[in-house]
Structures are given as structure tokens and as C-alpha cells.
Amino acid sequence: DRNVTAYPERAALAGPDPMLAERAPEPEPSGGLIAAANAEASGAGAVYGLGREALPQEIAAWDVDIMPDGSGLPEGSGSVRDGEMLFSQNCAVCHGEFAEGVGNWPPLAGGDGTLADEDPVKTIGSYWPYLSTVWDYVHRSMPYGAAQTLSDDEVYAITAYILYSNFLVESDFVLSDENFTEVEMPNADGFIVDDRPETEYVKWRTEPCMENCKDEVEITMRATILDVTPEDEAEAETTEQAAAEPVEAAAPADEGGDGMQIDMALAEEGEGVFRQCKACHMVGEGAQNRVGPQLNDLIGRPMGGIDGFRYSASMEEMGEEGMVWNEETLAEFLVKPRDYVEGTTMSFNGLRSDEDVAAVIEFLKTHQSD
Amino acid sequence: ATPDPKITELQPWATGFGEGVDATPYGMPIEFEDHVIRRNVEWLTADTISSINFTPIHALDGTITPQGCAFERHHSGAIELRKEDYRLMINGLVDRPLVFSYWDLERLPREQHVYFCECAANSGMEWAGAQLNGAQFTHGMIHNMEYTGVPLRTLLQEAGLEAAGDLEDKWIYVEGHDASSNGRSIPMSKAMDDVLVAFKANGEALRKEHGYPVRLVVPGWEGNMWVKWLRRVEVTDAAVESREETSKYTDVLEDGTARKWTWEMDAKSVITSPSPQAPIQHGPGPLVITGLAWSGHGAITRVDVSKDGGKTWETARLAQPGDPKAVARFYLDTTWEGEELLLQSRAIDETGYVQPTKAQLREVRGLNSIYHNNAIQTWHVKTNGEAENVEVS
Known part of the structure; x- marks a missing residue:
């Protein structure tokens, strides 16, 4: 079909590519002219003349990496105090209020002096050599x-x-592009460049033994004692379940209970959208609370309604005021969670479209028990 | 003896029809093979969005990994990116920063190579001792495919490298379109050597989970550098020291210092059958022992197999001469008398590097390295043909 699709235009002449430029600074008014000049300059030296000139706004949108010497850092600053609140809102669900880590999610603090231990705790404080990496990673990912x-x-x-949180600065500290490189990371000198050629290859590039290589061989450890290998039966069950799902899905009507009508095609779409939620929420058979509460029987559940789950104060208050999750409240919440429940610990920014919202709600409706 | 009814009686498939063409316009493996699938180890990671699963190497033969069961590793999930929405930017220390469309890439001279892609953490769970009971789990973070793509060198030259000056000390920084972007720094010498910007694997488009429509192929080097959904290549004068090359993919030694920039995957091998998930089910008599061997330093030249835990070794047969930085298949056609076996394999590559034992590796690196465990694996085959992951003295 690319024979019938118009070959992409030399967009350099047509202005910045919106796909790249969405997050870029304001385009310069003279962008078109500069671009045209650049387009002329390209070609010189190029062998095939393919590709088009990348515009400054496009490069600015994508080239955001920060080097260890701080180059690439934008102007700006932020305080520990502001950071504490932001961390609580955006990061604590996985990394813990004190950056200590939740469940299998990585801790970002602690581990000082453990790198030579049996189980080193590798955190930003104990392991990361450069602060630029922290800024870059938080910013981009x-x-x-x-x-x-x-x-x-x-x-x-x-x-x-x-x-x-790693005890590397005081509580009144303000980090900015100006003092950024003054911060010293404790493990900055903890790395060496790959030395396998000297420490390993020279030893192991020798003619190996073929006979009488050792006197005795004994088994010193067995994997089955640990019993941590996924069971194949369990795999088979999962497969069967998955295979059975379409049949269930084909059954019309009233699975949501309470006379709730379910659009199964939409629900199926919603299952795809729900992938974004899965990092924190479980739903379906055996679902348990994880970073977020489990979502079975969500429709009709009071807000903050699962005993023992640690909700934000505002979520609990809304529940105490009698607010309940239904299609309307969910729709409002999922568009912009933090606007609907101010101070929610759910760090998710909101679903991208009304269609996605409708689909996810439809999917959740398939997990009502009666 | 009783005649076999499968032979003497008319079977339904021998008299009626099978499926017509077009029953499955894109075919799936027959249902009897539905156990040959990727599997994950749930306790390894917090969720499946940033996680890894494993190639069922115990159930495959030959060297090419079908895309559908080639292991997946995502840092922010497998995104869906249309060719229409695809852009590749080359910027930094170049004469002309450029943006390529997907179709631009198809207009540049292409190459084709078979390469293995191994996660640096493959066998990482086995550092401290035998832990996972199956070749899929101990060695399945690897796949081997035939890639079609454009040498990265071509794209860099198209952007012009005069601005970069002396290339000796220059780097590139590569990143993907997905939310993790998974940026990595690669020395310019490698970028100009054999790195490919690939869009086809095993003859067809890359699968979504492997970076459709375009991924980077960095032959012989750790899988994390093979950036998927490749969106940008920046020429720089130093390594960026990104999260993926400092806090991760660095190897902690016994004294707490860590090696960085450990890019090459050293020579390694594993017996895929018999193995815990592929026990001997046929009783005494002829037995085919088979497995895989690969090296990031070049071609595999020889694989030795031991049945007694490393006391004596015999050289196995390579199915085909090894290709550089690609998986080789080895066979040892032997006889099993029903005795216990302590099966091991040992790869040797064209540089003369001999795959080390666990003890040799631990002596240099200790137990906390996580990455780059290429030690010799032992399977204990019992008299009933079952096999177990063990360590031996």
C-alpha cells in the first residue's frame, strides 16, 4: 500500500512535524525561512539525500538528555519541601513516602555501605554515580x-x-541548575570500566581439559529444593482460562448483574486500555490490593470502600459523605483523577480520551459478581 | 505383536478433508504445540509492564527463534507505533541533523544478518546457586533472528560526521519512542562497525514486542542496548551515563565496586535437551543431546559436552559452522544406558575464549554481579530420565 500512499513530503519546507514538536518551545516566527535555508544546505556531502533537516524546535523537543557535567539542564529550581509533596503525590505509591520502596518496586533511598554485602541495596544514594542521571530519568520516564x-x-x-531522603542534603535545600553540579554522589568513584580482557579473558583463553579433569564430582545444590520455578500446570490453567474467555464474552446480557447491560466489544477494548492500570490495580479472579485497591465489584462500592487499604484522606472523606463509584463518578475521575479527588495518591494522570474512559468502565463492569 | 490400529484402521484424516487454504490467513502453530510459549517468572518483577519473559529454548531446535516465542523485555510496555507515525532523528555532533521517515529507511541499501540478542541478566538468577528448574528460565533471555536493516553507519554518514571531528572518542546516544525511552550510550567505533537499524526479522516485520517498526541491532552486545522503537541517535562527546548504564546493567564485584560498560556478551552455551522441561522419555538406547552456543566476540568454533559433571569431555557436532555473533546448534549423538548423568556443555569461540565454570566466574566476580553470568550449566539426569538444575563441586 505504500505504492499508493503519497511519499512523505520534505517536511522541512512545510514547518515542524507536529509529532516531534508537540512539547517543543514556541516555534520561531522565521522557522519556515530558516528551515528552507537548512534544506538547501542539506544535500552537500549526503550520499543519498534522504531524510530531511531536523528543525531546532524538533531537536529541542526530543534532545533532553542531561550529561554528568550538568550540560543539558534547563533553568529552574525546586526545594526539598516542594519535592516532599510532589513525591508523595507522584512517586510514593511505588517508591514509598520515604523513598524506601513498596513491595517489588525499587527503593530510592538507604542501602548506604551495603554494596559489598551479600545482598547489596542499590539505591540512588548508595549506588548511582551521577545526579544528572536522576534528573534525566525522572524527567523523561x-x-x-x-x-x-x-x-x-x-x-x-x-x-x-x-x-x-538519602540524607545527602538538609531539609531547607533548594536544588537548581546553578548548584546542581556541587552535589556529590557518595558512590561517584565506585565504578571501573570493564576490565574483563585483563581479569578474565587472559585466564580463560586456554586449551581446556578433556580427560581426568577432576577426581570427584558431587552435587552441591539443587534448584528443586527452592521450589521457585513457575509450575507448568498453572500455565496450562491460565491458557485454558484465556481460551474460555471469548465463550463467556459471547454470552449476551446481564453479567454485570443489577440488570446492567454490557457492550462486550467495548469491554474488550477496555481490557486493552486497562493495561495502563494494571501496574497498580488487579481485577478478576483472586484479585488483591496492590499499589492500588483491587477493582472487582467496583460499581456500587463506596469511595475509599475497601477496609484496610490505605486511601488518601480526601478519598475516604468522599466515601464518608456517601459518594459511590458508578459509571458517572468513574468517568469523571478517570479523565483527571487529581481534579476529581484532590490529593488522591493515585499518580495516574488520566485517560487520554472519552472513548478510553467508556471502554475501561465497560471492562470493569464485566467484573461485577452478581 | 498386535497390529497397530493407527495403521490397520482407516483414520479420519486419511479419508475426509482437512482445513482449506485461508482458514488462518496468518497461521498459528498447531494446537498440539501450545505449550511452546514464552513464560515469565512472576516474582522477579513488580508487574508485567516493566518485566521480562523467556524463550522456550527447551522446545525449539535449529537456531532461528520464531518471533512469536522470542523473549520480551519492556520497560514501559510494548507500544503500538504505526509506520506513519514513525520518525527517526539523527542529531548532536553532525553536519546536518536529519529526520527519517520509515519509508526513507527502506530506500537505503540494506543488509541481512543473523544475530543473537541476549539480555545481560540472562542466568542472573543463578549467580548464588541453582535456582530455576528449566533451560527456559535459566537461559531463555535469548533469541536469534535474521535481521534486515540499514547499517547505522549509513545514516550517520548521511547526517555528516565532520562536525564530530575525531571519531575515536565520540559516542552515540540511542533512545526509543516508548515512555521509558531506555537510552543507552554506545561508542562511535561500534556504531560505525556493525550496528543495524533493523525493520524486518526472520523475513517479516518486527513484532510489536520487539520494537515495530524499527529497532536497533547491536551485534554481540547486551540486549538492553538494542533499543526498540528507535526514535533518536545523538552523536555526543561523552557517555550520557543514563539510568540504564549506571544504576542498571553495571556489575557489582565482591568488594562493592562495580564494572560499567560491560557490553560484550561472552561465550556461553546450554544443553536444551535433555533438560528439566525436556526429560528423556524414551528409555535406554540412542539419545540426542542438543543445545545452543553463542559468543559476542565472534563465531562459535567448538562445543564440548560432559556427561559426568566435568571430569571428561567429548566434542559435540556443530549442525552448521558457527556464524559471528549468532547462535550455533550442537548435537552429541550418543547412547544412554539409563544411568545418571551430570550434563554440561562448554562453548569455545573463535578468539579461543573457553566458557568458564561457575567457580571460575565467582572467583573473579563474587555473587552480586547479576549480569553477564555465562557459566557452565549442569543438568542432573536421573535414571528415570527426569532432569534437574544442579550445581556440582
Whole structure:
């Protein structure tokens, strides 16, 4: 079909590509002219003349990496105090209020002096050699599930708080592009460049033994004693379940109970959208609370309604005021969780479209028990 | 003896029809093979969005891994990116920063190579001792495919490298379109050597989970550098020291210092059958012992097999001469008398590097390295043909 699709235009002449430029600074008014000049300059030296000139706004949108010497850092600043609040809102669900880590999610603080121990605790404080890496990673990839939604100042503040949680700065510290490189990471000198050629290859590039290589051989350890290997029966069950699902799905009507009508095609779409939620929420048979509460029988559940789950105060208050999850409240919440429940600990930024919202709600409706 | 009814009686498939063409316009494996699937180890990671699963190497033969069961590793999930929405930017210390469309890439001279892609953490759970009972789990973070793509060198030259000056001390930084972006720094010498910007694997488009429509192929080097959904290549004058090359994919030694920039995957091998998930089910007599061997330093030249835990070794047969930085298949056609076996394999590559034992590795690196465990694996085959992951003295 690419024979019938118009060959992409030399977009350099047509202005910035919206796909790249969405997050870029304001395009310069003279962008078109500069671009045209650049387009002319390209070609010189190029062998095939393919590709088009990348515009400054496009490069600015994507080239955000920060080097260990701080180059690439934008102007800005953020305090430990602001960072504490931001961390609590955006990061604590997985990393813990004090950056100590939740469940299998990584701790960001602690571990000082453990690198030579049997089980080293590798955190930002104990292991990361450069602060630039922290800023860069928080800025480009966090919060998990809502990457690139933090402002530069927010990233400075969160970085400052992570330093504070590792006892590397005081509580009144403010991190900025100006004092950034003054911060010393404890393990900055803890790395050596790959030395396998000297320490290993020279030893192991020898003619190996073929006979009488050792006197005795004894089994010293067995994997089955640990019993941590996934069981194949369990795999088979999962497969069977998965195979059985379409049949269930085909059954019309009233699975949601309470006369709730379910659009199964939409619900199936919603299952795809729900992948974004799965990092924190379980739903379906055996679902348990994880970072977020389990979502079975959600429709009709009072807000903050699962005993023992640690909700935000505001979520609990709303529940106490009698508010209940239904299609309407869920729809409002899922568009912009933090606007609907101010101070919610759910760090998710919101679903992208009304269609996604409708689909996820439809999917959740398939997990009502009666 | 009683005649076999499968032979003497008319079977339904011998008289009626099978499926017509078009029953499955894109075919799936026959249902009897539905156990040959990727599997994950749930306790390893917090969720499946940032996680890994394993190639069922115990159930495959040959060297090419079908895409559908080639292991997946995502840091922010497998995204769906249309060719229409795909852009590749080359910027940094280049004469002309460029943006390529997917179709631009198809207009540049292509190459084709078979390479293995191994996660640096493959066998990482086995550092401290035998832990997972199956070749899929101990060695399944590997796949081996035939890639079609454009040398990265071509794209860099198209952007012009005069601005970079002396290339000796220059780097590239590569990142993906997904939310993790998974950025890595690669020395320019490698970028100009054999790195491919690939869009086809095993003849067809890359699968979503392997970076459709375009991924980086970094032959012989750890899988984390094979950036999927490749969106940008920046020429820099230093390593970025990104999260993936500092806090992760660095190897902690016994004294607490860590090695960084450990990119090459050293020579390694594993017997895939018999193995815990592929026990001997046929009783005494002829037995085919088979497995895989690979090296990031070049071609596999020889694989030795031991049945007695490393006391004596015999050289196995390579199905085909090894290709550089690609998986080789070895066979040892032997006889099993029903005795216990302590099966091991040992790979040797064209540089003369001999795959080390666990003891040799631990002596240099201790137990906390996590990454780059290429030690010799032992399977204990019992008299009933079952096999177990063990360690031996």
C-alpha cells in the first residue's frame, strides 16, 4: 500500500512535524525561512539525500538528555519541601513516602555501605554515580505510567527530595541548575570500566581439559529444593482460562448483574486500555490490593470502600459523605483523577480520551459478581 | 505383536478433508504445540509492564527463534507505533541533523544478518546457586533472528560526521519512542562497525514486542542496548551515563565496586535437551543431546559436552559452522544406558575464549554481579530420565 500512499513530503519546507514538536518551545516566527535555508544546505556531502533537516524546535523537543557535567539542564529550581509533596503525590505509591520502596518496586533511598554485602541495596544514594542521571530519568520516564508530565521545576524538587531522603542534603535545600553540579554522589568513584580482557579473558583463553579433569564430582545444590520455578500446570490453567474467555464474552446480557447491560466489544477494548492500570490495580479472579485497591465489584462500592487499604484522606472523606463509584463518578475521575479527588495518591494522570474512559468502565463492569 | 490400529484402521484424516487454504490467513502453530510459549517468572518483577519473559529454548531446535516465542523485555510496555507515525532523528555532533521517515529507511541499501540478542541478566538468577528448574528460565533471555536493516553507519554518514571531528572518542546516544525511552550510550567505533537499524526479522516485520517498526541491532552486545522503537541517535562527546548504564546493567564485584560498560556478551552455551522441561522419555538406547552456543566476540568454533559433571569431555557436532555473533546448534549423538548423568556443555569461540565454570566466574566476580553470568550449566539426569538444575563441586 505504500505504492499508493503519497511519499512523505520534505517536511522541512512545510514547518515542524507536529509529532516531534508537540512539547517543543514556541516555534520561531522565521522557522519556515530558516528551515528552507537548512534544506538547501542539506544535500552537500549526503550520499543519498534522504531524510530531511531536523528543525531546532524538533531537536529541542526530543534532545533532553542531561550529561554528568550538568550540560543539558534547563533553568529552574525546586526545594526539598516542594519535592516532599510532589513525591508523595507522584512517586510514593511505588517508591514509598520515604523513598524506601513498596513491595517489588525499587527503593530510592538507604542501602548506604551495603554494596559489598551479600545482598547489596542499590539505591540512588548508595549506588548511582551521577545526579544528572536522576534528573534525566525522572524527567523523561517518570512518573511510571505518566512519563514526561512533570515540569522542570517539579523535577528539580523531586530530585532534591530524593537527595534529602538519602540524607545527602538538609531539609531547607533548594536544588537548581546553578548548584546542581556541587552535589556529590557518595558512590561517584565506585565504578571501573570493564576490565574483563585483563581479569578474565587472559585466564580463560586456554586449551581446556578433556580427560581426568577432576577426581570427584558431587552435587552441591539443587534448584528443586527452592521450589521457585513457575509450575507448568498453572500455565496450562491460565491458557485454558484465556481460551474460555471469548465463550463467556459471547454470552449476551446481564453479567454485570443489577440488570446492567454490557457492550462486550467495548469491554474488550477496555481490557486493552486497562493495561495502563494494571501496574497498580488487579481485577478478576483472586484479585488483591496492590499499589492500588483491587477493582472487582467496583460499581456500587463506596469511595475509599475497601477496609484496610490505605486511601488518601480526601478519598475516604468522599466515601464518608456517601459518594459511590458508578459509571458517572468513574468517568469523571478517570479523565483527571487529581481534579476529581484532590490529593488522591493515585499518580495516574488520566485517560487520554472519552472513548478510553467508556471502554475501561465497560471492562470493569464485566467484573461485577452478581 | 498386535497390529497397530493407527495403521490397520482407516483414520479420519486419511479419508475426509482437512482445513482449506485461508482458514488462518496468518497461521498459528498447531494446537498440539501450545505449550511452546514464552513464560515469565512472576516474582522477579513488580508487574508485567516493566518485566521480562523467556524463550522456550527447551522446545525449539535449529537456531532461528520464531518471533512469536522470542523473549520480551519492556520497560514501559510494548507500544503500538504505526509506520506513519514513525520518525527517526539523527542529531548532536553532525553536519546536518536529519529526520527519517520509515519509508526513507527502506530506500537505503540494506543488509541481512543473523544475530543473537541476549539480555545481560540472562542466568542472573543463578549467580548464588541453582535456582530455576528449566533451560527456559535459566537461559531463555535469548533469541536469534535474521535481521534486515540499514547499517547505522549509513545514516550517520548521511547526517555528516565532520562536525564530530575525531571519531575515536565520540559516542552515540540511542533512545526509543516508548515512555521509558531506555537510552543507552554506545561508542562511535561500534556504531560505525556493525550496528543495524533493523525493520524486518526472520523475513517479516518486527513484532510489536520487539520494537515495530524499527529497532536497533547491536551485534554481540547486551540486549538492553538494542533499543526498540528507535526514535533518536545523538552523536555526543561523552557517555550520557543514563539510568540504564549506571544504576542498571553495571556489575557489582565482591568488594562493592562495580564494572560499567560491560557490553560484550561472552561465550556461553546450554544443553536444551535433555533438560528439566525436556526429560528423556524414551528409555535406554540412542539419545540426542542438543543445545545452543553463542559468543559476542565472534563465531562459535567448538562445543564440548560432559556427561559426568566435568571430569571428561567429548566434542559435540556443530549442525552448521558457527556464524559471528549468532547462535550455533550442537548435537552429541550418543547412547544412554539409563544411568545418571551430570550434563554440561562448554562453548569455545573463535578468539579461543573457553566458557568458564561457575567457580571460575565467582572467583573473579563474587555473587552480586547479576549480569553477564555465562557459566557452565549442569543438568542432573536421573535414571528415570527426569532432569534437574544442579550445581556440582
